[in-house]
Structures are given as C-alpha cells and as structure tokens.
Amino acid sequence: MAHQARKRFGQNFLHDPNVIQNIINLIHPRPDEHLVEIGPGQGAMTRQLVSSCKKFDAIELDRDLIPVLQTEFGHLPQFELHQGDALKFPFCDLANNDKLRVTGNLPYNISTPLLFHLMDHLHCIQDMHFMLQKEVVVRITAQPGDKLYGRLGIMLGYFCDSENLMTIGPGAFRPAPKVDSAIVRLTPWSSLPAEAENLADLNRVVTQAFSQRRKTLRNSMKNLLDIDEITQLGIDPSIRPEQLALQDFVNLANQLHNKQAK
Numbered sequence: 001m002a003h004q005a006r007k008r009f010g011q012n013f014l015h016d017p018n019v020i021q022n023i024i025n026l027i028h029p030r031p032d033e034h035l036v037e038i039g040p041g042q043g044a045m046t047r048q049l050v051s052s053c054k055k056f057d058a059i060e061l062d063r064d065l066i067p068v069l070q071t072e073f074g075h076l077p078q079f080e081l082h083q084g085d086a087l088k089f090p091f092c093d094l095a096n097n098d099k100l101r102v103t104g105n106l107p108y109n110i111s112t113p114l115l116f117h118l119m120d121h122l123h124c125i126q127d128m129h130f131m132l133q134k135e136v137v138v139r140i141t142a143q144p145g146d147k148l149y150g151r152l153g154i155m156l157g158y159f160c161d162s163e164n165l166m167t168i169g170p171g172a173f174r175p176a177p178k179v180d181s182a183i184v185r186l187t188p189w190s191s192l193p194a195e196a197e198n199l200a201d202l203n204r205v206v207t208q209a210f211s212q213r214r215k216t217l218r219n220s221m222k223n224l225l226d227i228d229e230i231t232q233l234g235i236d237p238s239i240r241p242e243q244l245a246l247q248d249f250v251n252l253a254n255q256l257h258n259k260q261a262k
C-alpha cells in the first residue's frame with residue numbers, strides 16, 4: 001500500500017517538479033561535496049541530489065519510509081540512510097575532514113529546536129538550505145526595526161548569515177499545508193560578527209528583551225541591568241528592543257556577565 005502522509009511527522013511531500021528543480025539550483029551541489037538531507041520523505045529532493053555529490057547521508061524518523069528509500073537509493077555507494085530523530089542526531093559524526101552541506105524540507109513542528117540543535121554543530125557545516133514556514137524564514141532574516149525581528153533572528157544571526165531565497169505556495173506539496181513556505185540559506189560566519197562572553201547570558205538578555213516587545217529596554221531589563229549599566233554602553237534605555245542590533249545585545253549580555261563575575 002502507498003505510504004500515507006502523517007501529520008505527526010510534519011509530512012507534506014513536494015511534488016511540483018519546477019519547484020524541486022528551483023530548490024536544487026539554489027543548493028547547487030557539486031561532485032566533491034558531502035550532502036546531508038533531513039527528512040527525505042518519499043525522496044522528492046533526494047532523487048535530484050543524490051547523484052550530484054560524493055557522499056549523501058539522509059536522516060528519516062518515520063520507520064515506514066525506510067524500506068521505500070532503501071529500495072530506491074540503497075544500491076548507490078554514496079547513499080547512507082539513518083533512521084532516527086534529527087533533533088538528537090550527532091551531525092559531526094558524519095563528517096570525515098569534509099564540511100557538510102545540510103538540507104531539508106523540514107517538518108514545521110520541529111523547525112526551531114532543530115535549527116538550535118544545528119547551531120551546536122556548525123564547526124562541521126559548510127552551509128544549510130531549509131524549507132520552512134515562510135513566517136519563520138521572515139523571522140530568521142528580519143533586521144532591526146522589522147515587525148518580526150526578535151529572538152530567533154538574533155540568536156541564529158549570532159552564528160550565521162541568512163538569506164531568504166524563495167517563497168513556495170501550498171500547491172507544491174501533498175497534502176497542501178495551510179501556509180506559504182520559503183527557502184532560507186544559512187551560512188556560518190567565518191568569524192563571529194560579535195562575541196558574547198557567555199551564550200546563556202545572550203539568550204537571557206534577548207529572551208527577556210522580547211518577552212514584552214512593546215516595553216522599553218529600561219523596563220524589560222529591570223532585573224538584569226540598571227539604567228546606568230545600559231547607558232554606559234552607549235545604548236538609550238528608553239528605546240524598544242526591536243531597534244537594537246546584534247552587537248547591542250552582545251554588549252548588554254557582556255555587561256551582565258561582567259557584573260555577575262564581580
């Protein structure tokens with residue numbers, strides 16, 4: 001019997017050949033590269049990618065899809081299938097001195113935790129191309145002053161450059177999702193644009209700043225930093241968090257770190 005798409009695994013399978021080709025063109029795989037696909041599903045992207053690279057690893061959670069994928073791709077020497085949860089997957093175990101190009105039409109229900117999991121593996125990653133809910137891509141690529149600028153964009157922007165490459169309508173998938181999707185390219189910075197003394201402090205400052213985004217910095221930072229400690233950094237405490245750049249948040253986090261260390 002044909003595989004039925006499962007909602008709990010976030011399964012919306014790509015079927016539009018033009019859209020698939022456009023995504024492959026954006027990824028632009030080369031023969032000496034090592035690709036990793038998260039959630040190959042029924043192989044819509046795998047089919048186009050697997051023969052264009054030196055090594056191809058695929059990570060799929062749904063056990064029912066494993067025989068389907070093995071039957072079609074298992075004979076290819078460069079193909080290796082891993083049944084498991086990408087949220088717990090040790091990505092860097094796959095890399096043998098080469099850097100991974102990670103790709104996937106991600107299950108929307110796990111996209112944010114998966115992106116944060118991948119941020120712990122960037123030393124072995126060359127770049128990432130993901131299909132996500134369009135709103136999530138807009139959040140990731142948002143700049144100071146944009147409506148959806150916030151924690152996700154700032155925390156991922158700490159580690160990676162991000163580009164919103166293409167919007168894809170629901171009709172490209174079966175079953176069709178309710179919302180638009182988009183492709184984002186994430187490229188780890190070769191050197192960090194700003195360096196936090198402690199990432200947990202950065203996360204704390206950013207989370208607290210955006211927990212009530214209409215509040216001024218003076219109010220949202222109340223339990224962490226006082227007005228003088230904010231002003232010392234050249235930051236106006238009466239502005240709202242959405243007006244601050246990554247470097248400002250890193251400065252606030254380092255101020256907090258130094259204060260705690262005293």
Ligand code: SAM
Nearest residue numbers: 009012013014039040041061062085086105107
């Ligand atoms: N790549 C296929 C396509 O474009 O047609 C399938 C995309 S579908 C949106 C997401 C895929 O991720 C499904 O195959 C699903 O079973 C798989 N998946 C869901 N949760 C996963 C997880 N935690 N780890 C690995 N794969 C997962």
